[in-house]
Amino acid sequence: MWTRAFAGIVPGFLLSAGLVGLLTWALPGPWQGTIVAGIITFFIVWIAVMGASFQFASGRRAWAWLSALAAASLGALWLLQWLRWIQ
Structure with missing residues (x-):
């Protein structure tokens, strides 16, 4: 049970960051306008991944x-940045 809990905490944190990062960059407009919504969404996604x-x-x-x-999610973010599709 504890190993699954820590799996939700450690790589779950990184997975949530990657997913929310991809979502934030996919929205139209500058990324600065999505900071607050992204932070709120991050915690919701992280709790869902932990569960x-x-x-x-x-x-x-x-x-x-x-x-x-x-x-994969963080690699996709890195690839999009390397291709200069996001900044």
Whole structure:
């Protein structure tokens, strides 16, 4: 149980940051206008990811999936920045 909880906290934090970052950059207009809404949305998404981490069969599986998804979301943000589609 504790390993799933920590999987929701650590890679779940990074996954939530990546997802909210992608959502924030996808909205029209400057990113400065979405800061407050993004911060509020981040905590809601993080709580949802932490809750979803308990649906995995084991802690190892939760860590693997959430870490892979976090790496993918942050990698997508990095790629978009490298391609200069976002700044």
